[in-house]
Each structure stands twice: as structure tokens, then as C-alpha cells.
Amino acid sequence: KAGVTQTPRYLIKTRGQQVTLSCSPISGHRSVSWYQQTPGQGLQFLFEYFSETQRNKGNFPGRFSGRQFSNSRSEMNVSTLELGDSALYLCASSWLGALNEKLFFGSGTQLSVL
Amino acid sequence: AQSVTQLDSHVSVSEGTPVLLRCNYSSSYSPSLFWYVQHPNKGLQLLLKYTSAATLVKGINGFEAEFKKSETSFHLTKPSAHMSDAAEYFCVVSPLGSGYNKLIFGAGTRLAVHP
Numbered sequence: 001k002a003g004v005t006q007t008p009r010y011l012i013k014t015r016g017q018q019v020t021l022s023c024s025p026i027s028g029h030r031s032v033s034w035y036q037q038t039p040g041q042g043l044q045f046l047f048e049y050f051s052e053t054q055r056n057k058g059n060f061p062g063r064f065s066g067r068q069f070s071n072s073r074s075e076m077n078v079s080t081l082e083l084g085d086s087a088l089y090l091c092a093s094s095w096l097g098a099l100n101e102k103l104f105f106g107s108g109t110q111l112s113v114l
Numbered sequence: 115a116q117s118v119t120q121l122d123s124h125v126s127v128s129e130g131t132p133v134l135l136r137c138n139y140s141s142s143y144s145p146s147l148f149w150y151v152q153h154p155n156k157g158l159q160l161l162l163k164y165t166s167a168a169t170l171v172k173g174i175n176g177f178e179a180e181f182k183k184s185e186t187s188f189h190l191t192k193p194s195a196h197m198s199d200a201a202e203y204f205c206v207v208s209p210l211g212s213g214y215n216k217l218i219f220g221a222g223t224r225l226a227v228h229p
């Protein structure tokens with residue numbers, strides 16, 4: 001069974017640009033969540049989607065957005081990139097996104113903003 | 115608000131010696147707690163989780179953790195370290211009432227294992 005797949009693996013952008021990251025969950029998983037990992041702030045929750053609906057959101061500015069498609073694949077978008085957006089963005093999937101459910105993480109997309 | 119504090123940012127052990135990674139949590143009620151591991155250039159993997167069924171939780175790769183309410187701790191242990199255990203370990207809490215899958219991560223403990 002294929003794991004969580006994130007593309008691209010690496011991205012280099014400049015300030016002011018926008019970027020779209022993609023996440024394909026494990027087959028059958030309907031919940032997809034996104035996390036940002038930086039050396040300074042650690043791992044922080046961005047948002048979670050289930051059946052194309054955002055159910056939960058972290059404390060990030062509106063420049064960070066996401067969506068989920070009917071096949072459960074998810075994308076996140078960051079507009080007007082800032083230097084501080086440089087981070088590893090991790091996607092995780094699970095069956096239902098229930099409270100104690102095991103999350104399966106992808107290897108992440110490393111975004112560098114110059 | 116619920117949170118977790120990992121007491122050591124770096125831990126170094128010799129192969130074959132015990133591992134202890136410390137985590138304290140802050141919560142007004144019994145939380146759901148997890149330990150995740152992150153190997154270089156790889157995603158996070160669940161080691162074990164506590165959901166109030168038993169205070170001693172056994173995980174994968176020989177790791178276990180004990181939930182101690184009186185000490186608000188959830189330390190991760192392993193009797194004998196292996197070179198392949200070198201990685202970053204995260205203590206995680208899933209806040210009750212926060213909604214689905216909103217995990218709060220500790221700052222992480224980097225474990226080094228020396229031959």
C-alpha cells in the first residue's frame with residue numbers, strides 16, 4: 001500500500017510569489033492535515049480537511065489556504081510568500097481524523113523562500 | 115491550554131545503554147498523548163499513544179512510555195539503544211475539544227547513539 005505522497009519534494013521561490021503544494025493520502029483515508037516545521041517554531045498545525053471540508057484551522061494568516069478534492073487529495077497554497085515561510089511542510093492522512101487516530105505522515109515538501 | 119514540554123533538546127547515549135526521553139504535559143484533564151519519531155529526510159512515524167486504557171504503553175521498536183498523572187509526565191524509554199534509534203523524537207498532545215487531528219508538538223529531542 002502506497003504511503004502519503006507529497007510533491008514536489010523541494011521548492012525554491014522568491015518573496016511575493018505564491019506556491020501550491022500537493023498531498024496524496026493513503027488510499028481510503030479521508031482526513032488530510034497539514035503541518036509546518038521550522039527550526040524556530042517547531043511543528044505547528046495548519047489545517048485539517050475531511051470530505052472536502054475544512055474542519056479545523058491553526059493560527060496562521062489568511063495567506064495560507066488549502067483545499068481537498070473528492071478523491072481526498074489535498075493542496076495547500078501560500079500566497080505572497082515571505083522569508084519566514086521557509087519551512088518543511090508535512091501532510092498527514094488518516095481514516096476519519098478522529099481524536100486518537102494514528103496519523104501517517106508524508107516526507108514533506110521543503111520550501112525555501114529567497 | 116494544553117501543551118507538552120520536552121525537557122532535553124539533545125540526548126546522547128551509547129549503543130546498548132538505556133534511553134530516557136522526558137516529556138511533561140500541561141492539562142486540566144487526562145489528555146491523549148503520543149510519541150512520534152522523525153528520521154532524517156523522512157516523515158514522522160507514530161511510536162506509541164496513550165489514551166487512558168493503560169498507564170504503561172508499549173510501542174514499536176522496543177519503546178515504551180509511562181503516563182504518570184501525579185507527575186504530569188509521559189517519559190519515553192527503551193532498555194537498550196540501537197544505532198538505528200538515532201532520530202528526533204516528539205512528544206505530542208491531542209487536545210480534547212480542539213477538534214479533529216489538531217496535534218500540539220513538543221520542541222523535540224534529538225537522540226544521538228554512539229558506538
